[in-house]
Amino acid sequence: MVQLPEPCDEKSEAYKAGYANICEIGKERIRRAGKKIKAENPPPNSTDLDIGFRVFKLDDSNMQDVYYSADEYSQTMLAGMESNIKPDRTDLDLLFGCLLEWGLPLSMSYHSEQIDGCTVHTYNDGDLIACFDRNIPDSVVMEIAKRQPLRAVFRDACFASSPSKINVWERFKLLAPDTRVKVI
Numbered sequence: 001m002v003q004l005p006e007p008c009d010e011k012s013e014a015y016k017a018g019y020a021n022i023c024e025i026g027k028e029r030i031r032r033a034g035k036k037i038k039a040e041n042p043p044p045n046s047t048d049l050d051i052g053f054r055v056f057k058l059d060d061s062n063m064q065d066v067y068y069s070a071d072e073y074s075q076t077m078l079a080g081m082e083s084n085i086k087p088d089r090t091d092l093d094l095l096f097g098c099l100l101e102w103g104l105p106l107s108m109s110y111h112s113e114q115i116d117g118c119t120v121h122t123y124n125d126g127d128l129i130a131c132f133d134r135n136i137p138d139s140v141v142m143e144i145a146k147r148q149p150l151r152a153v154f155r156d157a158c159f160a161s162s163p164s165k166i167n168v169w170e171r172f173k174l175l176a177p178d179t180r181v182k183v184i
């Protein structure tokens with residue numbers, strides 16, 4: 001379903017019921033339809049029935065606008081360019097942004113887990129595995145590589161130094177040579 005967030009008329013029943021825009025009405029209708037389907041299909045038929053849905057909002061890029069000509073750069077700008085990712089972006093923003101870049105469907109399953117204190121996201125049982133935490137230990141990189149995903153994604157801030165970033169490619173060459181590794 002695609003819907004513009006058109007505001008509800010303040011005099012409408014929907015607005016009075018707490019729905020600020022048409023999108024909120026659509027989400028509620030989907031929730032109610034899912035509950036009805038579950039009610040009409042009691043267990044065991046509905047035990048594994050997935051009635052969930054995802055809501056995406058169109059936004060601009062996750063990446064900061066850092067495109068300047070050489071004469072526009074100054075020493076004082078460098079601190080602001082430490083990260084190439086906008087500060088208000090979450091791991092899920094980055095994950096779904098990567099899915100869009102690679103042309104993967106947004107409808108497949110994903111889960112997140114903790115590995116040595118880092119959050120690791122696995123999409124569609126290994127089509128893509130991503131970790132966006134800062135300064136991830138080598139053990140996390142090794143675990144991801146051992147799983148041999150089709151794609152692995154990290155953010156530049158995952159690595160404490162350039163040599164640790166280079167080691168990622170070396171680890172994947174050894175453990176998962178067919179994995180496409182990307183650093184954003």
